[in-house]
Amino acid sequence: MSNQVVEKTEELVTPILDEMNLYLVDVEFEKEGKNWFLRVYIDKDGGVDIEECGKVSEQLSEKLDENDPVSVPYFLEVSSPGVERPLKNKKDFEENIGKTVYVKLYEPLDNSKEFEGVLNEFTGDSLKLEIKVKSRKKEVEIPYEKIAKARLAVTFN
Template identity: 35%
Template sequence: MATEQKSVAAAVYKAVREPVEALGYSIWDLDYVKEGSEWYLRITIDSEKGVDLDDCEKVMRLVDPIITELDPVEGAYHLEVSSPGLERELRTPEHFQKSLGEEIVLKLFTPVEGRKEWKGRLISAEEDGTVHLEAENRELAIEKKKISRANIYFDFDGMDSEEQEPADLSEKEENRKVK
């Protein structure tokens, strides 16, 4: 991310973090990115109870006037507020710490034991970014510099038809957190 994009994201984060947390949410991620000719300010929120559309709307109504007053960018941009989703991306040390014990998928820049993708249970994440994964009955230690992308793994094929109802998805996510 370019320096200007990082400074916009940092300024917005600083301005909205406390009000968002006062509503009972945390900011999972915040990005200011250009896609085609359009700019997007994306705020991803999370909470212990999960996040639904009403939560996103509530946070959008809260942060929109704060960001408008802050006026962090010249020109137009789209403001989006969303949940991190079931297969949330893990980008920060905090993301990895919150996901200990979860099944994750790591995509790698360089192969580890001949493979560029590993799926397994996240055992630990060190301060230097090294991720310890239990995969295929053994423990792997993978350095941060080798990881291109890390996501929670959600087995959609393992859901029965009753669980596929939209109302049950948040319950399924809650069940996943408990395991």
């Protein structure tokens, strides 16, 4: 059910976002406690504001009511992905070269499944991260297909 809800929501929200010059970052349909949440993360260059999120929410809510892809009661949330936005596809990696990212892998690489560092390079098949090991910097190459999750990471200097 969850994948079908996500796919249908993506299909319904895309024309709304196109009309407003926004883009879709992610859609999640998750149960937390007793409640279901349909979360839609949107963005644009320079970021989105609460008014834009509200307009998308109103229009999407109407479309969801008309098409009824969700069979259980749920809460709809439309928001910005925030500073630690997920990196969901190759384009996201390409656009964030030079930024600090957190990457979690399906299987260990160099005895670790989690890495955080500066994204130095992305070829489409792999990415190179500059990580710190104690006080030294080291470059690690991670195959793209081994990435389970990735997001931007906030660093404080």
